[in-house]
Amino acid sequence: MNVLVLDLDDTLVDDTLATRESVTAALTSAHIATDPTVIDNAFTHIRKMWSRHPHRRTGPLAAVSGWEALWLPHEGSGLPAAVDGSLRVYETQVWTTIIESMHGDPTQAPAAARAFRAYRRGALRLLPGVEDGLESLRKDHALWVATNGLPAQQRMKLAATRLTPIFDRVWISGEVGAAKADPAFAAALQRAVRQNGQKICFVIGDSATQDLALAGNGSWPAAHICRNQTCSVEVPAEAAVAHAAALDQVDLVCGCARTTSPSA
Ligand SMILES: [Zn+2]
Numbered sequence: 001m002n003v004l005v006l007d008l009d010d011t012l013v014d015d016t017l018a019t020r021e022s023v024t025a026a027l028t029s030a031h032i033a034t035d036p037t038v039i040d041n042a043f044t045h046i047r048k049m050w051s052r053h054p055h056r057r058t059g060p061l062a063a064v065s066g067w068e069a070l071w072l073p074h075e076g077s078g079l080p081a082a083v084d085g086s087l088r089v090y091e092t093q094v095w096t097t098i099i100e101s102m103h104g105d106p107t108q109a110p111a112a113a114r115a116f117r118a119y120r121r122g123a124l125r126l127l128p129g130v131e132d133g134l135e136s137l138r139k140d141h142a143l144w145v146a147t148n149g150l151p152a153q154q155r156m157k158l159a160a161t162r163l164t165p166i167f168d169r170v171w172i173s174g175e176v177g178a179a180k181a182d183p184a185f186a187a188a189l190q191r192a193v194r195q196n197g198q199k200i201c202f203v204i205g206d207s208a209t210q211d212l213a214l215a216g217n218g219s220w221p222a223a224h225i226c227r228n229q230t231c232s233v234e235v236p237a238e239a240a241v242a243h244a245a246a247l248d249q250v251d252l253v254c255g256c257a258r259t260t261s262p263s264a
């Protein structure tokens with residue numbers, strides 16, 4: 001069977017909303033009243049502090065976001081002890097800074113860090129339409145997932161949402177050694193499909209800078225998941241990009257379905 005390459009975060013598994021909820025839970029645990037502006041400000045601190053982190057570009061951390069760095073697994077992360085230690089310090093510093101910016105009690109930072117981790121783990125869930133969408137897509141295609149992040153964390157997300165057995169292959173930037181937007185990532189996928197005598201029919205994902213870039217680098221058609229009714233992503237005229245509001249609305253025009261014998 002030919003291959004579909006799917007993104008993980010915010011294509012299959014809720015990331016943005018789950019993270020906002022988790023920041024809210026962390027600040028509530030530190031007795032800070034939240035509203036959307038408070039949460040936006042928290043994200044500004046997280047982005048700024050992560051951009052200045054000394055290990056921001058170290059190995060597999062290169063494609064990890066500041067909010068993911070707040071709940072990276074310590075077990076099996078494969079990170080050197082010094083790097084892991086600096087991430088623990090980062091976690092407390094981030095929550096201290098956010099709490100202080102809200103004139104809260106900075107001694108609550110460790111509790112906020114723990115609350116964020118616990119809530120974020122519990123908020124792992126599939127997005128609407130994903131279960132039905134995957135069921136339909138896997139009838140005529142082998143499914144590969146391609147994701148940026150720390151391998152231990154991305155594999156944990158797949159396991160917690162029961163996606164692990166759905167995928168024939170898992171491609172994680174931290175293992176490939178390149179982010180999805182890097183031509184080296186597309187080249188790795190291209191080598192693998194050629195070895196198997198397959199082809200990639202579509203890259204499916206929500207990110208213009210990563211998923212559509214991956215599709216462009218491999219000259220593969222793409223399906224852009226855009227939950228907003230109007231898509232603001234601009235793509236080059238020669239790029240083959242379809243748009244869908246959810247995974248169960250992706251319309252594959254690759255023709256693979258017709259080659260499959262109908263089930264009894
Ligand atoms: Zn779109």
Ligand SMILES: [Zn+2]
Nearest residue numbers: 002201254256
């Ligand atoms: Zn196909």
